[in-house]
Amino acid sequence: MTLKVGFIGTGGIAKAHLNNLAKIQEADVTAFFDINFEKAQKEAQAWTSAKAYTDVNEMLDDRQLDAVYICVPPMAHGEAENAVIERGIPFLVEKPLGIDNRPTEILKKIEQKKIITSVGFHWRYQEATRRALDLLNERKLGMSLGYWMGGMPMVPWWRVLTESGGQFVEQTTHIVDLLRYLSGEVVEVFAAYSQRVMHEKVEGTTVADVGTVTMKLENGSIATISNTCISPVGHKVGLDLYTDQGILEISSAGLKDIKADTVTEYKETVSPYFVEDEVFINAVLTGDSSKILSDYRDALITHNVTLAANKSAEIGKPINLKELSHT
Template sequence: MTITVACIGAGNISGRHLNNLREMDDVRIVGVADVALERAQAYATRYGCHAYRDYQEMIEREHPEALWICVPPFVHGEPEAYAVAHKLPFFVEKPLATTWEAAQALSQSVSQSGLITAVGYHWRYLDIVERAQELLQNRPARLALGYWMDSTPPVNWWPKQAQSGGQQVEQTTHIFDLARYLIGDVTTVYGTGSNIDRAAFPDSDIADVSTATLTFRTGAVAQLASTCLLDYPYRIGLHLFGEGLGIELREFRVYIADGPESKQEHLAQGDPFVREARTFLDAVRSGDPSAIRATYAEALKTHRITTLATRSAAEGQALAVEAAQ
């Protein structure tokens, strides 16, 4: 049986999702909405569906059975609330919002609705992350070192704190999420960060260098560093260290140091973006969300940590996760 889907946002990441959805035999794309109508029209032509400027009109007319929400961070809130009001299961891209308060305000109605939701933390669907998980079961990570050292993405909202939430919230969130996924609950967060005037980005007010020191309930500790000052994706990944075990996860490869002088490299197999979409759609069909690795509620826990890192940097003090208001 075919499942109908619609997408809000016709930008970079929605193109990737729609390309994958188009290849699925049991999926029919019925609409794309974008405030920039010409973008929605270009995607509608490409994916053989209708274009809308207003996503509410799209949902009312097309009655999709599942919704993809792929808008910039500052736009979150209304589309999700609309999906909840219309009992429409949704897949939403990370981050959940620019601030903690905005996502938290929404989370109660999302969880009360019982809707199937999924968030685009696609690293969780990598087979190399599953391999790391297996290895860490007997030798849990005690130390993690993560980094997102990259260029400044070429979308105008990205370097603006009010529109993206900053690099830790918007981008390094994948690494924060992976650390949580592989280690567990975070108990304290100490963030640092600063910015300088950059001629190429006159509107930038985000920290262009930042760090976060985390402690976990297990006793593990982590240091996650971010910068957007480079010209290309220089280094993105997470190192994990346990007794006699070192793991370096990059997005599509893993290095495992396991035993004296043994270092193996494995390339990821399969597309995690396809797997996350397939898992969400199967859950929508069956009504069983148990295979979804990042639901809205789960993603909210990561958003808590990234937003606390930003707040900690502003306040100049470490913050205990449970005590923080």
């Protein structure tokens, strides 16, 4: 069986998924929507039976799709999800889920219709992550340090707080999600953000360009995740786990297991993006979503941690996640 797949949004991350789907025999991309119709047309030309659309609802009704990828900027979430959910179509949506609390209402609709979902937290699919999980079964975690240290993506919406949600929501959410997956649930956050450089260098910048978030976890461990977008060179992106037997360093390149007398490195051999797409397509084909590592419900927890961090930075006080969930 071949699945008819549609795309809402044709930016850089959409192209990464498209490259993967071209290698998955069971997936046939047949429809594209983008607010820039020319971009949708260009992508459609690469697929034998694909068509470009200027309206999401027309696309969904015309093509009778089996699965949809939603790859839109943070502020654009909501309309696309609702249109797909209304028709009961399984979907993979890229992070972040949005910039506000609307994903909570979207989740209710998903669960009413029992729709298969996947969210683009590809770090969960890394071989390094799986190996770290296994090693943590034999070790006691004390604390975690996370990083996203680099430069500012120059897409206009990224530097506007009301459009991207800021770096912690839009980008560093990957590290927050990895922390949750490996270290446990976050119960409290205390954040400090500042504007140091980019608001002077790039006109229209309203996002903070440095920030640190300290977290208490349910299991008693603590974590700090820092990010910056002021650097002219890319630096550290990943998560370090400090345990009673040494340090586990996770990056996109793989895992480094540092002990008192040995350092063992494990390099990534498979693209986690590809694994993520393969798992999603297989889940839609079989109806078995058990291998999806981040569905919408789970991703919403990560989203709420990042929103709580923004709120903490705004008011200058810690935010208790459990109290927040009851307000």
